[in-house]
Amino acid sequence: MxxxxxxxxxxxxxxxxxxxxxxxxxxxxxxxxxxxxIKQPADPGNLSDGDKKHVPVIKVSDSGLLADCKDVHVTVGDIEHVMDPKHYILYIDFYLDHRFISRVWLAPEVCKPAATLHLAATSGTVTAIEGCNVHGIWMSEVQI
Ligand SMILES: [Fe+2]
Structure with a gap:
């Protein structure tokens, strides 16, 4: 690809x-x-703490809010990334089947490094990409 x-x-x-x-x-x-x-962990099978702060974590659930809806929750990351003015997650981008569908901008101090999207699609490949202002762009994917 x-x-x-x-x-x-x-x-x-x-x-x-x-x-x-x-x-x-x-x-x-x-x-x-x-x-x-897109940055890659040096050892995908053994993530460093730096990797764990940047690789997006994607969790998908049936929506408790809307009918016929999948909620896609993305957090950065397995160890929560800081959101300080000098070092923070700028945005989280969502893709379905490798086509861009949405960007969520995040402000330092007031936002947590996370975003949720409510998908009408019930199957496909969901990709999340996050941009750290210091450490670059990182990505994860799941099948729904
Ligand atoms: Fe960072």
Whole structure:
């Protein structure tokens, strides 16, 4: 799967470049292929504390709020990331079947490093990408 990164806002697209960035509206020329855009744990089977603070954790449940709905809860991460003005999670992006569906912006101090989306889709691959202002972009996926 090819990874394309918007050089204006850091938004990630998989396998195709949109006519305009779906987050910042920059033209398609703002995107470049960057296979290293998403950080990977050095040892996926044995995460360091730094990894655990950045790899998104995705939990999916039937909605207690809406009918025919899956609630997708994302936290960053298994060890809660700090939300200080100098070091915090900027956003959490959601994808379904590798197509972007939503970004949740997070402000330091007032927000926890977490977001929830309410999906009408009942199956597919859910991807969460988070952007840390110091440590870059990290990703997780689950099947629903
Ligand atoms: Fe960080």
């Amino acid at each position: 090819k990874i394309y990164e918007c050089r204006t806002c850091g938004h990630i697209e998989f396998d195709r470049i949109p006519a305009k960035c779906l987050v910042c509206r920059s033209p398609e020329t703002a995107f470049c292929e960057n296979p290293d855009a």
